[in-house]
Amino acid sequence: MTSTGSADERLNAFIGDLTAKGFLPDPADIWAKALRAVPRHAFVPARAWTASGPIDRDERPDEWWDAVYSDTPIITQADDGASDPTTGRGEPTSSLSALSGVLYNFGHLDLDQGHRVLEIGTGTGYSAALTTQIIGEGGAVVSVEIDAELTAVAEKNLAAALPGLKPAPTLIVGDGTGGYPTDAPYDRVHATCSVQSIPSAWLTQTRPGGRIVTPYGRWFGYGLVAQVDVLPDGTGVGRFPGTSGYMPLRSQRPADDHPAEWDAPGARVTRTVVNPRTIAYAPASADLVITHLAPGIAARRADDSLWLLDGHDPGCWAIAVSAEHEDVFEVRQHGDRDLWDEVADAYFRWQSLGRPVLDRLGLTVNEDGERLWLDRPENVIV
Ligand SMILES: C[S@@+](CC[C@H](N)C(=O)[O-])C[C@H]1O[C@@H](n2cnc3c(N)ncnc32)[C@H](O)[C@@H]1O
The missing domain is CATH 3.40.50.150 (Vaccinia Virus protein VP39)
Structure with a gap:
């Protein structure tokens, strides 16, 4: 206006x-x-x-x-x-x-x-x-x-x-x-x-x-x-x-100095038939399940790749590239966690739950932490 x-x-x-x-x-x-x-x-x-x-x-x-x-x-x-x-x-x-x-x-x-x-x-x-x-x-x-x-x-x-x-x-x-x-x-x-x-x-x-x-x-x-x-x-x-898009609480920002590079030495190279774009552009409900099953991971989305960064450990990252007209995609993972594997497993857990929409997911919070559930609090996902 x-x-x-x-x-x-x-x-x-x-x-x-x-x-x-x-x-x-x-x-x-x-x-x-x-x-x-x-x-x-x-x-x-x-x-x-x-x-x-x-x-x-x-x-x-x-x-x-x-x-x-x-x-x-x-x-x-x-x-x-x-x-x-x-x-x-x-x-x-x-x-x-x-x-x-x-x-x-x-x-x-x-x-x-x-x-x-x-x-x-x-x-x-x-x-x-x-x-x-x-x-x-x-x-x-x-x-x-x-x-x-x-x-x-x-x-x-x-x-x-x-x-x-x-x-x-x-x-x-x-x-x-x-x-x-x-x-x-x-x-x-x-x-x-x-x-x-x-x-x-x-x-x-x-x-x-x-x-x-x-x-x-x-x-x-x-x-x-x-x-x-x-x-x-x-x-x-x-x-x-x-x-909603808001800036994070100052004490809860992800570490931002990841030396993630395609050619970085020490990266584990694997291949996947899962197109990284499928996960990079999944619905908000899938992201929510992923963040609870594979916590602490920040994602950066580029046209042809998905970058995964451990928000607590700059040495831990993964890059998955979605080249056009390919059926198999290369993944490079670095550090203590296999971030791509964790995120892909979590995505397929969301799929196995029947790809629930956001309205079906809920949260219980107490002194023990958070529980994500499907449809009703007894039905805990994680
Ligand atoms: C989107 S702005 C808030 C806008 C504000 N409500 C207004 O009407 O102008 C977010 C604010 O949260 C503050 N913030 C970030 N982390 C915080 C924290 N741990 N405790 C208190 N405030 C925090 C930031 O400094 C920032 O001013």
Whole structure:
């Protein structure tokens, strides 16, 4: 969407667009009111990066305003602050996420008046501000951000955008993996960065009957959304209502310095009749089964090859090449694990389960870790 006019006109046009596309959670009128109450432009830095390139409020104001009031992610930090995000280089490490995706996750969170909410990933402070509008003065938001500089900016953003805001979000600098026990229990835990597995602290800090909603991505494939309800005994039981692409929790990033090369000495060379593309472009439900059966593996997909990297061990990798018009494909595996073999076995386990779609898979989480199941919690896959 592009439009011209005052901030209010742009905001209203944007909300109209999101409403028409069905992106607003229920009740839509309450969410429209919340979106109207929080001036999104007050949370966007003067210079940032979008999918269309850099934006600069002072030099090219129209472009900047168009980006602020359109459904695009706005990258506000790269390489944990070590690189300039406006160059487009470096790994994005904080952003104002695309609003439709944010609203999708909020929809699954099912916020209500008076809720106490733990947010992980304050970023610009925008989603914390939105949360306050739904839970009202009787509720509370605690937002944990690992980066102190981002927290300081979020604090300024909130004060400038919504002076006297009640409830004012409590901003905490720290590793959100541990939640924030001081103000627990919470009715809701809302993560805005993705996890490999649900941290146990989030479970113990959620009230029975409460809910955790988090981007869930185990490096290998699609990013998902996990929605987990907490039972009276503290066990979490959940589903994966959809897909989402979020940056990972800082402590759960895969190792990135793999010396994986086709000609690397010491690689074991094998052949397979399984076309690597079959696994590289499998559905999200297959990826989910693979990540639980063959954990800790990151995948990089190229046109003609699938690269598998052990996220914990840079010396461990596999490359499988899918040459055109061939029936047999070469695989090179290096390190302590045979990553291709593990991933291929896991893919065929998913096939043997009848190629279940994502809706049929669920998750149980407790102090022993996570169990992935098919159709009902008793039917454990792994
Ligand atoms: C997509 S951004 C969050 C956007 C934010 N909710 C907003 O409205 O602007 C993800 C944030 O998670 C933060 N983050 C990453 N790892 C974290 C951790 N272990 N604990 C707390 N925050 C973390 C990042 O620094 C980043 O700011």
